[in-house]
Amino acid sequence: FFQAEDGIRDHCVTGVQTCALPISSDIVTLIVNDNPTIPVLNNVSRCGTGTVTLSGLAGTNEIIDWYNTSSDLIAFASGSPVSSSIIQTTRSFFASARNLSTGCLSPKAELIATVLALPPSPTAINASSCGSGSMVLKVTNTNNLSVNWYDVSAGGNAIVTGVDSLITPQLSSSKTYYAEVVDVNCASLRTAVVATINTLPSTVSTVNASYKCTADTAMISATASSGNTIDWYSDSSSLSPIQIGSQSGVNTFITPLLSNSTSYWVAQRNLSTGCISTSRTAVSVIFNSAPA
16 A cells, blocks of 8 residues: 655656555655666777776766666766776676656666787897997887887887887987887787997006017006906907906906017906997007117
8 A cells, every 4th residue: 555645756667556545535646757768888998907988878867877787776986988997807887877857767788898908018129339329129029010119118109110120319328218019909018128328448547568678478467447357459450359358457468479569459348248448558568679
């Protein structure tokens, strides 16, 4: 039985039943409101973990209420569009249209949020230069996908697209670039690729000559600063050393048999980077005339 004081009562449609009301002098008007139609929702996808934008279309004077499951009674958000919580895998969200005047709700509709797999990130092949210079940075790309290059770790515009290598401009200090691979749907996480400018060692300043009066071999030396060693050359411009150093501090060189004054040349080489000083220092074997 339905009993109420005089007045009007709203009711949302949940089913139809009939019943006989007792005869009463009280008059009650029961208004049955139509439920809103089911909202039209827009399925959505994203690349990798993150939030998605939930949106749909409801009728006039209606708003969309969003739910995590089809059985939830309490909405986590209302309106369109709204942002979801962070999702890691493909999942469903649900929504009802709610009439703003009556509060009646439509049946729930389903929205599918698809999480697409990211392609694997490329592997960096860093490069270095002794002093200022341009370098070629590379990545290995196992799936032969397109590679884009950036000078920022996220966002920004690609500076080079579609190639596995990047030729840097002339650099005077170290700089990091970033590479991503792209498939038909998504871009990978970016990989840092470093262009390193190594400092050149200073010119050798401490050497010890040798003095001879007759034909002989000689031992001459030069001192390398910490972290550097001494390479020996037969002249001031040759590219191939005649003796390669392996330690810091004093480095010695034993000459072949000499009968005339001769100069050898030394340069400092960094033991970590392999960088060589730009200028060489002469170390001499000097023959003095024997007394009469």
